[in-house]
Amino acid sequence: MKIYVIRHGLTGLNKKKLVNGQIDEPLSPEGVEQAKIATNVIPASIQYIYASPLKRAKQTAKIINSKLNRPISLQAELTEIHMGSLAGKAWQDMEAGLELKQKHRAIEFDYRPQGGESTEEVKKRVLTFLKKINGKHNDHEVLIVTHGGIIRLLHLLEHGNQLLDEIEHISLYTFDLNKILR
8 A cells, every 4th residue: 555645844943943743833934935835746646634733733734735625634643752841942942962963863762761751652553543544544645744754653663773864844755655665
């Protein structure tokens, strides 16, 4: 099963180069415009849309759906990585921030000491969701509107140790669910 995954549009914290984590903020005006432009690249073959319930992803999904008019289901499993007390800060302002950033991008993080999640906890919730939609929609194309950390995890699950560096806002990825769930 092929899934399309898109990152939400730009937010105020993104503009300030601060990590969002699970801070629930809306799109910036630029993010709204990005989402409107994205409607032109989303395949019309999409039958279902799943989105993180965080405002930035939910808002992006609704804007994209203005053209598709498909059912949108908000799924907590698609929420961004919970970074605990580190959310809202710049990497360089965190203790050992550059090392944390590398671990974050390599999907080798553990934010439990800061009140957040570990890699394994995020992986478990995302895989639970993917198994659920694989059984439900294996003959349909699905769009997932989520966050950079979740996209990075999906890429790692499909491609092994090949990492993604930057994940631009409104960048669209295609994943083979059969490879991820193997």
